[in-house]
Amino acid sequence: MKLTSKGRYAVMALVDLARFNNINPVSLRDISLRQGISLDYLEQIFSKLRRKEIVQSVRGIQGGYVLNKKAKDIKLTNIFDAVDEKVKTVQCKKESKKGCNGKAIKCLTHNLWDELENHINNFFDEKSLEDLVKENNDRRV
């Protein structure tokens, strides 16, 4: 089970943005430099964040991105959802009565993986961007 860079970068970038959000839009270039994430990759990520209305874009010179909601209303769940970083403990569809690989019934461990998925998602539901910014108030970079 591993977290992908895309998910990690999305959160990292938003924490950065949230910290500098007060005054002006924050350009991806700045985030790229500060956080060491490829600019092209950031663009992909922010395009998704914008579509899900987590950030707003400001075009042209001096442009950049701003948060579209209060930091405390942006949960990790929202971020991960936006960039398609989903928790998947099984291959079978949740709605379907069928099991993995099209088997007639769910497997012996199916219930366990559901629990696991919930357990992880609970964590993401609780953490907000505001929490993350607060944890880093004392940092320079």
Place this chain on the structure above:
Amino acid sequence: MKLTSKGRYAVMALVDLARFNNINPVSLRDISLRQGISLDYLEQIFSKLRRKEIVQSVRGIQGGYVLNKKAKDIKLTNIFDAVDEKVKTVQCKKESKKGCNGKAIKCLTHNLWDELENHINNFFDEKSLEDLVKENNDRRV
């Protein structure tokens, strides 16, 4: 974040084994048929489980595998550890002071991913094979 088949199968197979463990060794062939997991793949998995002393092998006809410990003493953690299904939320080494990609310091979100990793591992530390067997006492297959 997704759970791999290897991890899922390892647990599935062990739950199956634990249910039939009372009388005779359980052959991989039987597990393969009951759970619909490729025999060759199971062999890979059980070879690891044996090396980590989670199961014991009995060779020859009527052979198979038996649990090497009480079901309540086998936690998900032990199983995942044996088959190298590890939770990895970051790329940087835990011990090192350096961050991802060899950066001088840890990133803004590093602490968060540590928390997440602990959160998930807690789940695995608590669930035992015995718990899983009990949940399925009423099942036929």
Place this chain on the structure above:
DNA sequence: ATAAACCTGACTAAAATAGTCAAGTATCTA
């Protein structure tokens, strides 16, 4: 006008996953 910054889609190298395949060895039973 031009430079800064957003915007989009296509493309790709590398890694990980999910197995398969082949060639054994050990042990029980007839």
Place this chain on the structure above:
DNA sequence: TAGATACTTGACTATTTTAGTCAGGTTTAT
């Protein structure tokens, strides 16, 4: 003691996913 069953090991491979890159835009402040 032959044969069948089942464990044992290591190498091999197709597919998928990841983690980006690249090229070519458009918008807007100055």
